[in-house]
Amino acid sequence: MLVGKSLNKSVPFVLSLLYFQKRKGTDLFKRAELKETLSPFSFYSFTVTRTLKGIKIEAVIVGSEVINGSRGTEMKYYLMRQDVTVCDKWKLGGVHHVNNWHFSDPPVNFMEAGxxxxxxxxxxxxxxxxxxxYASVPVLSEKARNSLAGLQEVDEPYRNVxxxxxEINNKKVCHNYFLMIIETQIDCVDEKNSRFKKFEINDPVRPDxxxxxxxxxxxxxxRDKVGSSHIFRLKKYLGAVIVSEEVKRRFMAAGVVGALFDSVxxxxxxxx
Incomplete structure (x- = not known):
């Protein structure tokens, strides 16, 4: 699926489409060009509706990418890591009074108000x-969280992300912080092009x-198995948080400190 990247300015483009009209019982196929201008956008789905020579033409554009007026390439994805090279950064302990592994693999009705x-x-x-x-639960500042506003899985309450x-108990902090609980798991490893090791049935430590x-x-x-997801965990390897190029772009644009992105x-x- 092709998707849109953010643009810094409006970009004109020409949509060429084939349509047909009925005239005296005959279907006549014709080609028309609709000139449009895209305002700055990220990912988009929109409908172009125009009347041409008395005929209403409607075209639905979903997941097309326009970069400087031309088509781009498929969306890229990244393994999002903690940047341990940041000098003198804090190190956070586990979340109190809850099994922290549940943040990686949330059971049904895991979320509680509070x-x-x-x-x-x-x-x-x-x-x-x-x-x-111990479970490496992602903790985001308010700035980092706000930079993801507008993504479908973030905006839909209690779904996906x-x-x-x-609250940070033993330190006076300058910002508000949030746990990022990722519910989406996708089995999308390209085993043909990856190199990996799996747990065996008779593993002496973790046969389960x-x-x-x-x-x-x-x-x-x-990437064909990812669909439209921007943030998800890798099924059967839940420690890996995978994000789209759009998430990377938003973090970088917001000046988020503490995250690294390795291409997958x-x-x-x-x-x-």
Whole structure:
């Protein structure tokens, strides 16, 4: 599926389409060109409706990409990591009074109203994206969270991606923070082009994980299996948070500190 990238200015384009009209019982196929201008956008689905020579023409554009007036390429995806190279950054402990593994694989009705709490394990500089505790729960600043507004899975309450307020107990913080609970899991590893190791049936430590991925020496995903998702966990390897190029772009535009993005498109080696 082709998708739209953000543009800094309006871009004119010409939509060429084939239509037909009935005239005296005959279907006449004709070609028409509709000149349109796209305002700055990211991903889009819209309908162009025009009347041409008394005929109403309607064209639905879904998932087309326009970059500087020309078609682009397929959406790219990235493994989103915590940037451990940020100097003097804080290190967060686990979320209190809850099984933290549930944030990676939320059971039915896991979400409860209220605010979670956690402690700073190692004091340091606040960053916009951190991983908390033994289960590596994503913690986002309000700036990082707000940069994702408008994405379908973020805007639909309690579906796909949920942001739950979290209080930092033992540190006076300058910003508000949220746990990012990702409910979407997609089985989309391109096993032909990836290099990995799986848990075996007779694994001496985790036989219950048989068939799941143990490690990736090079992770490549099959983008055809992703659909329109922008944020999801990798099924059978839930520690991997995969995001679209649009998420990466939004984080970079907002100046989010603490996140790194490794390509999983087969254009580089990404181990995890």
């Amino acid at each position: 605010t979670y709490t956690l402690d700073v394990k190692v004091d340091g500089k606040e960053v916009d994206y951190s991983l908390a505790g 949920v942001f739950a307020p979290v 994980m048989a068939g799941n991925y143990r490690a990736f020496y090079n992770l490549v995903i099959d 498109n087969g254009d580089q080696e990404t181990a995890t």
